[in-house]
Amino acid sequence: MSAEDLSIDRPRAGRLLARRLALIALTVGILVLAWQLVVTGLRIPPYLIPAPGPVAQAFVANLGVIGTQTAFTLTAAALGLTVSTALATGIALAFSMNRNLAQASLPVVIAFRSTPVAAVAPLAMLFLGRGISTSMAVVTIVSFFPLLVNLMRGLAGADRNAAELMHVYGASRWQQMRYVRIPYALPFLFTGMRIAASSAILGAMLSEWITGSKGLGNLILDSGEMRETELLWAAVVTSITIALSVFWITSAGEKRFVHWRA
Amino acid sequence: MAAAGTLQRTWAASWRPLTTLVVLIAAAEIAQRAGLLPVFVPSPGQVLAEAIQDPRLITENVGQTAWRAAAGYGIAASIAIVAASAAVLVRPLYGPVYNLGVTLHSIPIIALAPLLATWIGNGSQLQIAIAALTSQFAMLVGTIQGLRAADERQRELLHVLSATRLQMLRYLLVPSALPYLFAGLKIAAPSAVLGAITAEWAGADRGVGAMMLYALFAYDPPKVWLSVVLTCLLAASGYGLFAAIERVAIFWEPGATLADQP
Numbered sequence: 299m300s301a302e303d304l305s306i307d308r309p310r311a312g313r314l315l316a317r318r319l320a321l322i323a324l325t326v327g328i329l330v331l332a333w334q335l336v337v338t339g340l341r342i343p344p345y346l347i348p349a350p351g352p353v354a355q356a357f358v359a360n361l362g363v364i365g366t367q368t369a370f371t372l373t374a375a376a377l378g379l380t381v382s383t384a385l386a387t388g389i390a391l392a393f394s395m396n397r398n399l400a401q402a403s404l405p406v407v408i409a410f411r412s413t414p415v416a417a418v419a420p421l422a423m424l425f426l427g428r429g430i431s432t433s434m435a436v437v438t439i440v441s442f443f444p445l446l447v448n449l450m451r452g453l454a455g456a457d458r459n460a461a462e463l464m465h466v467y468g469a470s471r472w473q474q475m476r477y478v479r480i481p482y483a484l485p486f487l488f489t490g491m492r493i494a495a496s497s498a499i500l501g502a503m504l505s506e507w508i509t510g511s512k513g514l515g516n517l518i519l520d521s522g523e524m525r526e527t528e529l530l531w532a533a534v535v536t537s538i539t540i541a542l543s544v545f546w547i548t549s550a551g552e553k554r555f556v557h558w559r560a
Numbered sequence: 561m562a563a564a565g566t567l568q569r570t571w572a573a574s575w576r577p578l579t580t581l582v583v584l585i586a587a588a589e590i591a592q593r594a595g596l597l598p599v600f601v602p603s604p605g606q607v608l609a610e611a612i613q614d615p616r617l618i619t620e621n622v623g624q625t626a627w628r629a630a631a632g633y634g635i636a637a638s639i640a641i642v643a644a645s646a647a648v649l650v651r652p653l654y655g656p657v658y659n660l661g662v663t664l665h666s667i668p669i670i671a672l673a674p675l676l677a678t679w680i681g682n683g684s685q686l687q688i689a690i691a692a693l694t695s696q697f698a699m700l701v702g703t704i705q706g707l708r709a710a711d712e713r714q715r716e717l718l719h720v721l722s723a724t725r726l727q728m729l730r731y732l733l734v735p736s737a738l739p740y741l742f743a744g745l746k747i748a749a750p751s752a753v754l755g756a757i758t759a760e761w762a763g764a765d766r767g768v769g770a771m772m773l774y775a776l777f778a779y780d781p782p783k784v785w786l787s788v789v790l791t792c793l794l795a796a797s798g799y800g801l802f803a804a805i806e807r808v809a810i811f812w813e814p815g816a817t818l819a820d821q822p
């Protein structure tokens with residue numbers, strides 16, 4: 299995209315972003331208000347649903363704990379996602395350049411794809427112990443398949459005419475990749491990212507749950523067991539916020555790139 | 561004749577993966593006997609021996625998990641199908657229903673489990689509720705996409721032929737929706753198993769998830785692997801059941817894929 303396009307686009311995009319943020323703020327405000335009203339109106343005891351005020355207080359009081367645990371979870375998710383993106387990109391490129399390789403290994407890939415996280419996590423813990431490496435491994439495995447499947451769909455779905463044109467021009471295999479297939483696959487990378495990123499967060503939290511090491515998932519489990527309801531809610535709200543923001547950000551990225559393709 | 565053909569095709573499609581599987585299992589057995597594998601990778605024979613030694617371990621735990629997953633799946637299916645139909649029939653409902661589904665889907669189940677535990681208790685009902693939450697989205701998307709799949713021209717044709725609403729439903733909407741509905745039902749079945757098992761980690765006395773957790777903390781690798789195999793079998797048989805029903809019931813347009821894969 300050239301500089302000109304950007305200068306035309308920016309004010310409109312800024313306004314859209316501002317409007318969307320305002321909408322989100324409004325929704326959150328209404329939700330918090332409804333939460334408060336329900337709790338006070340129906341006289342719900344605080345061990346079932348604490349009011350927003352005490353939850354906010356617990357959040358501030360435990361900011362350090364929540365911060366470090368969240369950082370741990372996010373680090374595991376980000377590292378795992380990085381590894382799986384690199385792996386998936388490499389393997390997808392290799393598969394699309396070499397048909398024999400793809401045919402020989404695709405069934406194995408598909409068989410592994412349907413393995414649920416609940417089966418991966420305990421094995422990862424047996425192999426890697428109870429540290430961050432278990433979380434990373436689980437995240438890598440669960441986010442690898444959506445990325446690979448979407449990337450391969452993208453690399454295979456390149457425009458036939460464009461590919462033939464390149465062939466007529468005598469383009470090398472690498473040039474085919476560089477100028478036709480990779481640009482076509484980029485939007486699919488974002489689709490894969492959207493699915494992979496949410497499952498990465500979930501995978502990180504699940505493996506913390508089963509290993510009982512650090513992290514947001516474990517904080518939720520612990521505070522639930524200790525009946526520290528306010529802290530529990532603060533951690534739950536944090537994790538929901540993270541999950542939804544990751545989902546929104548990746549969806550927005552996807553929309554932008556799919557739009558660029560169209 | 562037709563049956564023999566089906567058999568032949570099934571054989572042709574499955575002999576390669578089956579051979580790979582047998583070779584892998586044999587290789588693992590030999591490697592473990594030769595002392596090439598670490599202690600946390602038991603030989604397939606050990607895992608099998610574990611299963612034969614204590615069959616009640618399997619029947620009791622698998623039965624529990626299967627029952628909970630199926631109950632959650634059933635609840636989610638009925639709610640998701642009704643909600644999706646309402647969303648397609650009544651335009652203004654579409655946004656709220658779909659957004660609620662997406663939001664529930666992107667919230668990590670871990671965040672909800674402790675809250676649900678304080679509201680509805682920590683028994684089977686918790687696992688059922690979580691299984692329902694994890695499986696709802698695929699069925700929601702499947703139904704929505706299916707009900708919109710009817711061809712506009714065919715709809716107009718039926719309208720011109722003055723078909724009643726019931727006939728429209730019988731001859732157009734249901735046949736075109738079913739393939740997508742089944743795509744959703746298939747994907748949702750393993751998710752329900754996953755949900756039930758992860759919910760069991762939060763504290764259940766029986767079930768594959770509980771068995772997994774006990775085995776992990778007792779450091780009993782064969783039992784961990786057995787529970788992992790059981791998890792995969794449960795997930796695969798859930799998927800296979802609906803794939804088999806689909807193959808029998810839907811002969812007109814098999815193998816529809818969902819655009820928004822969860």
